Amino acid sequence: MFLLRVILPDRPGSLGTVASALGEVGADIHAIEIVEHRRENGTAVDDVVVDLPPGVLPDRLVSACNSVPDVEVIWFSRYGAGGGLHMDLEAVEQMTSAPAEAIDILVEQAPAVLHADWAALLDGTGSEVKVALETSATPQFGQIAEQWLPMERATALSAPDGQGLAESVLVAAPLDSDRRILVIGRRGGPEFLGSEVARLSYLASLAVAIRAGVS
CATH class of the missing domain: 3.30.70.260 (ACT domain)
Structure with a gap:
């Protein structure tokens, strides 16, 4: 493929x-x-x-x-992620069928939705930033994640040299806190377009709203 x-x-x-x-x-x-x-x-x-x-x-x-x-x-x-048309809708359907796991489902589905290679949920609500959930092929973040927090809105990120991220293009969105973010990466490109950043922002907000509905 x-x-x-x-x-x-x-x-x-x-x-x-x-x-x-x-x-x-x-x-x-x-x-x-x-x-x-x-x-x-x-x-x-x-x-x-x-x-x-x-x-x-x-x-x-x-x-x-x-x-x-x-x-x-x-x-x-x-391309091996198996995505295509309607991946956004399929992700939303899965989130609504299991509201309590909506954020976890979005992390797992994000690479297919955005034609990317990996996704990770970073949690900086404690004393240090940790990886709360990740898909396969997610690289090590090291200390760079500290520079991304807090995050107010979905945005493309600059990949630092080293740490396995130098060849990736990145996009991220805050979830239920400005210190809990979903980071998505493509190895080598292409760059995330503004429309893709907007899609991620919408899906992140929707995942938070769906999970909040069962709180």
Whole structure:
């Protein structure tokens, strides 16, 4: 499975043209998600999750997209999280079905929702910041987490050198306290867009509200 993030003209037919180009190289499209509309220049950013038949080289996906006029691939990688369309809704459904565990569920689902590699719940309400919950592949944070707290709103974070974070792009949101935050990382990119930060902020607020409903 592969994830392509593409910029294309925000007009009818553009996405269909990209899909047709991918189909010509044998790609099986599993999901297409509109990440962001950029009205200032008339473009959109879309994530496309695809699979390839045996024997087809992955770089043909990039060549196919770039062959379409005014289309540019800005990110390409293998993708194993199994996400796609409706992941936000699926996460919300799981949270509402188990309200007391809503925050834990959001942490576990966050990598798939945002096409990321890992997520961690950091708790700084005590004398030191600790990792309260983490998904697989979460790196060590060391002392850098102290610099992120308190956090008032969802935001992209700067990854420090060393400590396993230097190659990651990060985004975070406060949960039920400005010293309890959800941090999500992608190894190597792409950068989290403003629309993705807004989605995380909404989901974090919703998880807190759902859990508060059973308190």
